[in-house]
Amino acid sequence: MRDMFRGFRAVFYKETLHVRRDFGTLFFSLIIPLLQMLLLGYGIDTNIRQINTVVFNADGRQESRELLDRLKNSDTFHVIRYVNSDQQMNNMIIAGKAHVGIKIPVDYSDKLLHHMSAQVLVLIDGSDSSVAGQAINVTTSIGLDESLRRALVNNETFAVDMRPKLLFNPDSRSPNFFLPGLTAILLLNVTTFLTAFSIVREKERGTLEQLFVTPVRPMGLLLGKLLPYLGIGFFELCMILTFMRFAFRVPMHGNVILLAFLSLPYIFVSLSLGILISSKANSQSEAMQLAFLTILPSIFFSGYIFPLETMPRFFYALSYFVPARYFIDITRGVILRGATIVHLWPDAVALFTMGTVLLAIAARRFQNKVIMA
Amino acid sequence: MPANNRKAEAYLAEDAADPAISARGLVRKFGDFIAVNHVSFTVKRGEIFGFLGPNGSGKTTVIKMLTGLLPLSGGEAMVEGLNVRTDAERVRERIGYMSQNFSLYPDLTVTENLTFYGRIYGLGPERLKKRMDDIIQMNGLAPYLNRLAAQLSGGWKQRLALGCAMLHEPKLLFLDEPTAGIDPVARRQLWDLLFDLSGHGITFFVTTHYMDEAERCSHVAYIYFAKLIADGTPNSLRELPDVTPAGTIRVEMTTPEVTRALKIARQIPGIRSATIFGQSIHALIEEHLDLDDLRAQLQEQGIVVAEIRPLAPSLEDVFVELTYKNQANGAQETEANRA
Numbered sequence: 260m261r262d263m264f265r266g267f268r269a270v271f272y273k274e275t276l277h278v279r280r281d282f283g284t285l286f287f288s289l290i291i292p293l294l295q296m297l298l299l300g301y302g303i304d305t306n307i308r309q310i311n312t313v314v315f316n317a318d319g320r321q322e323s324r325e326l327l328d329r330l331k332n333s334d335t336f337h338v339i340r341y342v343n344s345d346q347q348m349n350n351m352i353i354a355g356k357a358h359v360g361i362k363i364p365v366d367y368s369d370k371l372l373h374h375m376s377a378q379v380l381v382l383i384d385g386s387d388s389s390v391a392g393q394a395i396n397v398t399t400s401i402g403l404d405e406s407l408r409r410a411l412v413n414n415e416t417f418a419v420d421m422r423p424k425l426l427f428n429p430d431s432r433s434p435n436f437f438l439p440g441l442t443a444i445l446l447l448n449v450t451t452f453l454t455a456f457s458i459v460r461e462k463e464r465g466t467l468e469q470l471f472v473t474p475v476r477p478m479g480l481l482l483g484k485l486l487p488y489l490g491i492g493f494f495e496l497c498m499i500l501t502f503m504r505f506a507f508r509v510p511m512h513g514n515v516i517l518l519a520f521l522s523l524p525y526i527f528v529s530l531s532l533g534i535l536i537s538s539k540a541n542s543q544s545e546a547m548q549l550a551f552l553t554i555l556p557s558i559f560f561s562g563y564i565f566p567l568e569t570m571p572r573f574f575y576a577l578s579y580f581v582p583a584r585y586f587i588d589i590t591r592g593v594i595l596r597g598a599t600i601v602h603l604w605p606d607a608v609a610l611f612t613m614g615t616v617l618l619a620i621a622a623r624r625f626q627n628k629v630i631m632a
Numbered sequence: 633m634p635a636n637n638r639k640a641e642a643y644l645a646e647d648a649a650d651p652a653i654s655a656r657g658l659v660r661k662f663g664d665f666i667a668v669n670h671v672s673f674t675v676k677r678g679e680i681f682g683f684l685g686p687n688g689s690g691k692t693t694v695i696k697m698l699t700g701l702l703p704l705s706g707g708e709a710m711v712e713g714l715n716v717r718t719d720a721e722r723v724r725e726r727i728g729y730m731s732q733n734f735s736l737y738p739d740l741t742v743t744e745n746l747t748f749y750g751r752i753y754g755l756g757p758e759r760l761k762k763r764m765d766d767i768i769q770m771n772g773l774a775p776y777l778n779r780l781a782a783q784l785s786g787g788w789k790q791r792l793a794l795g796c797a798m799l800h801e802p803k804l805l806f807l808d809e810p811t812a813g814i815d816p817v818a819r820r821q822l823w824d825l826l827f828d829l830s831g832h833g834i835t836f837f838v839t840t841h842y843m844d845e846a847e848r849c850s851h852v853a854y855i856y857f858a859k860l861i862a863d864g865t866p867n868s869l870r871e872l873p874d875v876t877p878a879g880t881i882r883v884e885m886t887t888p889e890v891t892r893a894l895k896i897a898r899q900i901p902g903i904r905s906a907t908i909f910g911q912s913i914h915a916l917i918e919e920h921l922d923l924d925d926l927r928a929q930l931q932e933q934g935i936v937v938a939e940i941r942p943l944a945p946s947l948e949d950v951f952v953e954l955t956y957k958n959q960a961n962g963a964q965e966t967e968a969n970r971a
Contacts, residue, residue, distance in 0.1 A: 269751030273737065273744075280739045469735030472699050473752045474725045 266475030270483025274457065278487055288453060289495050292445035293502055299441060300507050305433050307393040309337035313357040315348045316341060318367040326379070326405065330361065335397040348382065358384040359394050371409070427512065427595045434507045439590035440563040442499050443583045446522070447529045447557055450492040454533030455546040457484055462541055477622040485530045485618075492526035493519070503594075513593035517600060521593070524610035525586040531617035532582070538624040557583035585609050650713060652677050652804045652835040653698060659706030660693050667693045669858040670707070675837060675851070677803075680830050682849030683839045684951065690858045691839045692732075695806050698837070699729055712804055725753070728797035728805040732812055734789050735796075738782030742773055742792055745781055746799065753800035760799070767795040770825070787818025794825070804835045811840065823848055843948045854951055861954050870945050875953045879919050880904060884943040885930075886912045893935045900929055907952075914943060 278285055312330075316323055330336050339357060342348050348360040360382035370377035381398045385391045428435045461467040470480060496519065503509045532553055540546035558564060560574055561583035567575060578584045585606040592598030592606075600607075653675035660668040668690045675681040685691050696702040698711055700720030709716040712726045736745050746767065750760040768774050771791040776784060781792060790810060797805060811819045823845065826836055830850075838849065846852050847866055854862040854869075862869055869875070876882060887893045890908050897906045897913060906915040917926070927937045945953075 265754070266752050269748055272751060273740070273748045276740055276744055276748075277737070464735070464738070465731055465733040466735045466737060468701070469729065469731055470752070471701055472724055472727075472729040473749070474721060474754070475752050 264479040266479035312336040312359040313351040317365040320368040322368040443586040450529040451533040455536040458537035477625040512597035518593040527614040528582040535621040657707035682852040685855035728802040734793035736781040749796040886939040
């Protein structure tokens with residue numbers, strides 16, 4: 260058994276020297292994810308607010324102004340211009356200056372006074388589905404609310420009062436939702452690239468061939484390479500978490516130590532992936548391309564951006580093979596929902612299994628194929 | 633081929649003497665391409681075994697097979713008394729290997745490179761320290777211990793690489809073109825070191841392009857297009873009948889006008905081949921030609937020959953002749969195959 264890992268300590272020693280010597284590169288590869296986080300964290304806000312809106316108020320009396328106030332107060336609409344004709348309103352929308360046009364007809368107040376049905380025209384630019392959806396929801400519910408209040412004249416209470424309440428992310432803040440997922444992607448980025456490069460560099464220099472003429476065993480070599488980067492990946496995770504907690508004020512509902520602990524199998528997977536890539540790639544640029552190939556599925560099929568539940572069955576099945584899926588489950592679970600090991604152990608087991616399988620494949624490939632090169 | 637059989641028998645007899653390397657009928661195929669074609673040779677202990685051949689003829693492939701980097705497609709190889717097929721792991725513990733590009737870590741210092749390779753071979757701290765001291769003394773690396781390998785000149789890189797390959801005290805070292813791209817002084821120094829070490833019983837298997845290095849080897853093998861076409865001491869190769877066929881002799885003619893002289897010499901009947909060698913022409917001539925007569929013939933054409941004398945063939949002559957002969961054979965073989 261000890262023989263299987265032969266050379267591990269020597270490689271570990273050498274690898275830490277490389278890391279220390281090339282501190283500049285390491286520093287940048289660690290700082291860039293933090294910058295990415297900064298950009299994405301401040302840049303992405305999926306909550307739709309302040310939609311540019313154009314208003315054509317043909318009525319202009321008190322009732323119409325009250326309705327407009329209610330729409331404005333919803334925080335969904337931001338009135339950029341009041342116009343005086345249908346033509347002007349249409350033009351604003353076609354030009355893309357406004358995404359919503361609200362037209363209150365000239366007889367709006369009259370109809371209300373006569374207890375007739377008053378119509379309000381809401382034109383919505385459907386080219387952005389989430390903006391359109393939000394606009395429809397808010398306008399219809401305000402319309403409904405307005406109708407009910409006028410129907411129930413004597414301060415009667417509503418028969419059914421629906422009160423939805425958001426758990427875990429009560430303010431619906433985007434960073435709270437996005438950053439835990441982003442952690443998984445950034446961590447994957449750094450660790451996969453670092454390990455893949457560290458081995459491919461040896462191929463390029465010819466030192467890998469030299470190592471294979473020594474009694475070092477593939478497992479000893481690979482683990483010796485992997486462990487220093489496991490430490491670096493872990494350090495990176497701690498930085499990202501600190502950043503998330505204090506720069507973006509994402510609340511930590513669960514145990515941060517548990518999260519750190521559960522990140523180890525994930526880092527292990529991404530390092531093994533890097534090693535697997537390096538067994539295929541013969542140059543650093545080739546390794547770079549392959550690494551990008553692994554990052555795309557991690558972004559799209561992990562639940563980071565698109566919810567897994569809405570995916571076609573094929574892609575949903577595919578997501579089981581994407582390590583980031585499990586880690587995003589872990590980060591969101593611990594950070595947002597306060598989940599514990601009881602809920603998350605299957606994710607950890609899945610990750611650890613994947614890592615072991617990937618590393619074993621890589622070791623086998625090194626034993627058989629790289630030797631022939 | 634009877635000649636090959638006789639060779640094989642000779643190897644078997646030598647096997648009893650426990651050679652450093654014994655290769656019999658080595659074959660390596662890459663798909664349809666045969667990179668090494670039934671190559672057999674023996675390397676005796678303490679020898680500097682020069683392995684020569686043009687680029688792409690299979691030198692590095694043979695080294696990779698003997699060091700267990702490439703599985704054999706056919707044949708048997710015993711290295712340090714161990715079968716390469718079944719005991720590659722233990723073979724690697726006993727041999728040292730220095731590749732063409734020296735395989736050092738440029739971002740590590742001299743000490744760190746040595747320490748790493750020492751640990752890879754499982755040297756304990758005390759033995760490692762002692763071996764490092766020995767190697768540093770032997771190679772004169774002392775002034776550069778804290779320098780990064782990247783900052784060493786070619787000659788020093790090569791010494792460091794040799795040191796790294798020797799930390800675990802191997803009795804057999806494979807050096808794959810150790811002097812490629814090294815200045816002449818460093819080249820000379822390396823060979824002095826190799827002679828010194830081989831005097832202490834260490835065996836070297838060296839590939840090289842340089843003929844002067846081949847002349848220094850105690851045994852030379854020449855591989856040409858996957859086949860071994862010469863194998864012996866430099867002197868025995870010079871005496872091969874193929875090199876100086878019956879009824880011919882080699883002569884050296886010194887003349888100030890070598891280029892013009894070469895053109896004319898090639899026209900003279902009885903001169904089989906001629907090449908320029910510095911300020912002289914080396915020619916293979918038929919025995920019946922009288923040297924004075926030859927000189928007179930050249931003089932008639934206006935070539936002053938200062939000196940003309942018989943000459944033993946150089947190793948370069950040997951390899952050139954053998955290569956031509958094999959090209960001719962190869963052509964005949966393909967003709968025969970087509971028919």
